[in-house]
Amino acid sequence: MDLLRFYKNCRLCPRNCGVNRVDGGEKARMGFCGETDQLRVAYVGPHFGEEPPITGKNGSGTVFFTGCSLRCSFCQNYQISHQDVGENVSMEELIHELKNMILHNHVHNINFVTPDHFFPHVFILVSLLRENGFDLPIIYNLSGYESVEILKTAEDYVDIYLPDFKYSDTSIAAKLSKCPDYPEVALEALAEMIRQKGFLDVCSTGDTFAKKGVLVRHLILPGKVENSIAVLTTLFVEFGSGLPLSLMSQYYPFIAHKDQNLNRFVSEEEFDLVYSHARDLGFEHLLVQFPEEDLLRKPGISPFLPDFTKAQPFE
């Protein structure tokens, strides 16, 4: 299959821009993500901030791509989703870096972060890795706003999906991510991912490191507790209490928002309301990130606000 043809009339995500990203120049950047077919990357390296079955002892081998098809106004990776931070890389350079990470850092998996707008390149990279005998689990770390059609193509090139389910409220989705159809689209996408890979395997095998399956993530936003509660109820109704769920409280306010709630951290009361609801629903595989101590909420100290202009963004 000529995978690079997907860039010619780009419908790699539900934005369905239909732009030709191949021809270079400004027109090729007119899709919502603003990316051409030139692969751009902000960071390649072991990362220790994922959930324990993903991070393991040696870290998850992350690749952070420049650009994003969702571009949430509160994005914690704002530099790469909104501010263009990143460098052009060739496939040869990237495969070299991936091999390096596998052989020298002994990472447990390869974790492509927000790869959707570069899926064709990612699929080819995965094929190359496998042809070279590297059979580590391949992870797609996604916003949840995915095209089911493209996910069907992705099925052969992925082992683990880590999708967000951000919104159940269409008006919040419209305001913060310019996609009022997020709840409906993301739910269909999650169903397709689960159909392909099932729930994250460690939940049933008891193994330490994940090799296959789906783990859904939800970031609690300050002032949006009703949205979070409805997210959990929707996930429970659609997929049952066996769905592995990661509840995150790491929201970090770092740019000014008109919505004053978004200019603060999630309070303990807000977190407790959402966490209690998850427990009341009876989710059996709940990974929970509790609100951090005040010290970790200081600029330059928080591990949750990477600086991609530095060689080591997460230090």
Ligand code: SF4
């Ligand atoms: S990947 Fe980019 S250009 Fe393609 S449909 Fe999505 S936002 Fe549009």
